Amino acid sequence: MRGEGGGRAQWSDLPGGLRDAVAAELGSPVVRATSQAGGFSPGSADRVITASGRRAFVKALDGGRFPGSVDLHRREARVLGALPAGLPVPELLALVEHDGWVALVTEDVDGESPALPWRLSAVEAALDALGAVAAVSVPPVLRDVLPRAEVDLEHDDAGFERLLADPWSGLARFDPWAAERLDELAVLARRGNRALAGEALGHGDVRADNLVQRPGGGVVVVDWPHAVIGSPVFDVVALLLDVRLSSSEVDVDALLAAHLPGLGDVATAVIAADAAYFVDAARLPPVPGLPALRAFQAAQGRAALAWLRERW
Structure with missing residues (x-):
């Protein structure tokens, strides 16, 4: 049984201004986004690819609707930004805040969640x-x-x-x-x-x-x-x-x-x-x-x- 809470937003559901702000951080427009189903959050969670071929992982939430959850995004950014290089954790790329929305942008780790049942x-x-x-x-x-x-x-x-x-x-x-x-x-x-x-x-x-x-x-x-x-x-x-x-x-x-x-x-x-x-x-x-x-x-x-x- 995998942890999937349902109700996740899609990249296309995010405000255009937020998507543009994320693209600016990545240096190129996002041309493809693939939603990830795992986890328990109503926010988005997408693997994105930009026009230049750069990859990233982006998760975003509306602070007006989910104030506690966007604080978790900020907290995660603080943790990832402080950890030393070389650990098996994703690299923090940006924390984007736009019109009440918060998007966490990290390295898109090549791979998938471990197959179940666990080996x-x-x-x-x-x-x-x-x-x-x-x-x-x-x-x-x-x-x-x-x-x-x-x-x-x-x-x-x-x-x-x-x-x-x-x-x-x-x-x-x-x-x-x-x-x-x-x-x-x-x-x-x-x-x-x-x-x-x-x-x-x-x-x-x-x-x-x-x-x-x-x-x-x-x-x-x-x-x-x-x-x-x-x-x-x-x-x-x-x-x-x-x-x-x-x-x-x-x-x-x-x-x-x-x-x-x-x-x-x-x-x-x-x-x-x-x-x-x-x-x-x-x-x-x-x-x-x-x-x-x-x-x-x-x-x-x-x-x-x-x-x-x-x-x-």
Whole structure:
């Protein structure tokens, strides 16, 4: 199952003035735009080619309709603009603001999202990319502005606590095992939130549609608006949860042990924190403009609980 929220705008839907401003940054008019379906945003996301043959990736949103989301574009530009060269991340080309719209323009990474179900070679390449990101010293300009993972996700990771305070009648049908031990799961999820503390740069939203695998096999980590400072465990667990969600035959527990030696109990707690967020979110009303989001969160919640049950 790939993360696709639906409702995405097209390049042709953008105001002419914004498209002209993007073309000016690229040095030539855009002659072709191919919309990309992955992700959960009502904004546009297009691979574009200019008359001169230059390629770029452009995503844009109307700040009047989606003020919070355009702030994410600005935040992503700040992150990409501050990261050192040589990391497996796209190069920032421009941040364009025009008449309330915001467009983020980056390198168009040659490749596609990893094929699903996940294959071992792709998972290993993604783990290598995440490891390279986590190993870099966080630039001071980002250290001053990026949130700490355990603080940023404190509310999300308290999902089981909210289910205790405001019971969901459908939980027993959703997952009987979780419904029978909600108190224990809430304690474990809180421990998982505390385990997110650290000093590494984290992506914060790792899944297949936020990764691009190059023809040679290497993986580039894209879409950086949710970057955090914290433990590398967070991104590794998120990736391996996505592997399980895809019904892959890859042994995620073996990879977890290899990439996070001695941190098995910590990883289990982080899985519980992820499950807390996804299960609680799955019961909420649909998000306008993102009709597929709740179903995807429900699937992530089931996958997290199934993995947690095996590691219990």
